[in-house]
Amino acid sequence: MTTLIGYDTEFLNLGSTLYPISIGLAFSTGIHYYAVNKDMPVRAIGANDFLMEHVWPQLPLDKNGNLDYRNTVVKSLGRIAEEIKGLLEAEENGWELVTYCGSQDGTIFGNLFSKGMWPEGWGWWVYDIEQERRRLGVELPEQTTLLHHALSDASYNLACRFWLDDLAAKTQVGR
Numbered sequence: 001m002t003t004l005i006g007y008d009t010e011f012l013n014l015g016s017t018l019y020p021i022s023i024g025l026a027f028s029t030g031i032h033y034y035a036v037n038k039d040m041p042v043r044a045i046g047a048n049d050f051l052m053e054h055v056w057p058q059l060p061l062d063k064n065g066n067l068d069y070r071n072t073v074v075k076s077l078g079r080i081a082e083e084i085k086g087l088l089e090a091e092e093n094g095w096e097l098v099t100y101c102g103s104q105d106g107t108i109f110g111n112l113f114s115k116g117m118w119p120e121g122w123g124w125w126v127y128d129i130e131q132e133r134r135r136l137g138v139e140l141p142e143q144t145t146l147l148h149h150a151l152s153d154a155s156y157n158l159a160c161r162f163w164l165d166d167l168a169a170k171t172q173v174g175r
Helices: 042-046 049-058 077-089 103-114 129-136 150-171
Strands: 003-013 018-027 032-037 095-099 126-128
Touching (some): 018 103, 032 150, 077 103, 095 103, 129 150
Parallel strands (some): 095 126
């Protein structure tokens, strides 16, 4: 059976450039992955009220409120890409990504590997729960876990995928 992987990123959007802050993956097999970009543009993030209020406090911080570079989840983008690639390639039965309004997340994900392109042989299919929610004309369950924390949001995305699949099966919507 194909492994479903909820994923999410937190990022700084400066118009023509997306700077990854953190990434989370929640596998239907129970694996979880969370990493924080040690090379994020901290000053630019500090100038963004939304990120400072919602994202920054959830990152691993030292006692002074600065990014804790000693924390094991704080890594270079190169290392994050290697670890994610290893996790995905270990999935013997293939995998499918699940996201919420994921065009920007997909760009960041692709940029981890090579200028917006995913490694050769990887599928391009990404299941967007917001598109499916709109197609079915339903509201998603409320997220009761941390908002704007990449791993928490990734886990929520995966849970919504299962919820939407169950709903479609029960109502035979789209069949």
